[in-house]
Amino acid sequence: MKSKLVLFVLGFLVWLLLSWVPDWQHIIVGVFVAILVAFVVGDLFITHRQVLYHPLRYWYFFACYLPLFLWECFKANIDVAYRVLHPDLPINPGIVKVKTSLRTDTALTFLANSITLTPGTLSVDIDVKSGFLYIHWIDVKAKDVDTATKIIVERFEKILKKIFE
Amino acid sequence: MIDIIGLVFIGVGLAFDVFGVLGLVRLPDVYNRLQAATKAVTLGTCSILFGTFLVVGFCAAGFKAILCMLFLLLTSPVAAHAIARGAHRSGIKLWEKSVVDKYAQDKEGEK
Amino acid sequence: MNDYIGLRRLKWFVGMVFLVGIVSLIILRPLPFLFYPDLPYLGFLGRALYIIILACVLCLYRIWKGPTGADRIVAIDILGIMIVGLCSILTISTGRSWYIDIGIAWALQSFICSLALSKYLEGKDFDD
Numbered sequence: 001m002k003s004k005l006v007l008f009v010l011g012f013l014v015w016l017l018l019s020w021v022p023d024w025q026h027i028i029v030g031v032f033v034a035i036l037v038a039f040v041v042g043d044l045f046i047t048h049r050q051v052l053y054h055p056l057r058y059w060y061f062f063a064c065y066l067p068l069f070l071w072e073c074f075k076a077n078i079d080v081a082y083r084v085l086h087p088d089l090p091i092n093p094g095i096v097k098v099k100t101s102l103r104t105d106t107a108l109t110f111l112a113n114s115i116t117l118t119p120g121t122l123s124v125d126i127d128v129k130s131g132f133l134y135i136h137w138i139d140v141k142a143k144d145v146d147t148a149t150k151i152i153v154e155r156f157e158k159i160l161k162k163i164f165e
Numbered sequence: 166m167i168d169i170i171g172l173v174f175i176g177v178g179l180a181f182d183v184f185g186v187l188g189l190v191r192l193p194d195v196y197n198r199l200q201a202a203t204k205a206v207t208l209g210t211c212s213i214l215f216g217t218f219l220v221v222g223f224c225a226a227g228f229k230a231i232l233c234m235l236f237l238l239l240t241s242p243v244a245a246h247a248i249a250r251g252a253h254r255s256g257i258k259l260w261e262k263s264v265v266d267k268y269a270q271d272k273e274g275e276k
Numbered sequence: 277m278n279d280y281i282g283l284r285r286l287k288w289f290v291g292m293v294f295l296v297g298i299v300s301l302i303i304l305r306p307l308p309f310l311f312y313p314d315l316p317y318l319g320f321l322g323r324a325l326y327i328i329i330l331a332c333v334l335c336l337y338r339i340w341k342g343p344t345g346a347d348r349i350v351a352i353d354i355l356g357i358m359i360v361g362l363c364s365i366l367t368i369s370t371g372r373s374w375y376i377d378i379g380i381a382w383a384l385q386s387f388i389c390s391l392a393l394s395k396y397l398e399g400k401d402f403d404d
Contacts, residue, residue, distance in 0.1 A: 172317060179328060189350070190338060198347065203353075230364060230367075233379055236380070248346065251393075
């Protein structure tokens, strides 16, 4: 029930931002649409409720995760520009397997998104039960599981563990 | 002044878009193309939208640009992940000079 | 092998000259941009519009030529993201704020289209 309520408030807020100068008709239609959406998909939205109650987690998200993520994004773009403009195409691709200790769905989704937007890596598949990720790496430096885990996953895993688990 | 900063953001975003599409044309197989193009074009378009927010200012179009930017940052890696998984499951090979394919080895072990 | 590397470098050089030529042509002699000639920054934004259209044309080359179906799907995804940027530039350069609405709707449609096409590529039905 609480998850549905949070989703209702969030959806209504987004509706108000999208219709910038709200009319009465806009507000009434928005309330009905938000109720409909909250009752249809409300149970999927928040599964671990206790995460929301720690203000420290929000602080970690905004102060640690976002600057690291944006900086890695920028480095990734410089890397892509270098590889594309070089005449010999310096790539050495392959699919490697890494191991993670995160278990919840939200944390795994954020980990996969971060891996996709950081330099040289793209997540291909996730095995949720045993915690393996298959990652396409454009410049393979290590083929075995442990070294690849240390290079790719470790810097995000510490922060995401503090935020989502 | 803030308009000039916004226009600089738009220019950087255009450059990254062109590099990403160049990667889409030049690189040799599906996964490499997906990688280069997704990274560069996502950050390029987000930079263009942020520049739009800075130029337009606090009005309806600016906030819609910010919402669109957040939406793109959340969803475009998910789409890339889904396309890569679908391509590998439909049996498209990697480039012939690629080093290792752990995913195909593990799938052969399951069957 | 040596000859092969030389041929590849020649191809790279020709392609770079072609690309830099088109970009400098756009920057130095802008093509006409006819709407609303009294808005600010129109010189920069008109050139930006043509550069992003050039990127879309390169993307269409991959759709036309792609050897497998997955290449075409990747190119369609990238094209969808880039058109959002084009709508955003049109928002500033024409001063009409409903272009960004088209951008948001296009982003949503493009995401759902990519997911559906990847399911199709995987060879399953849509009920998964």
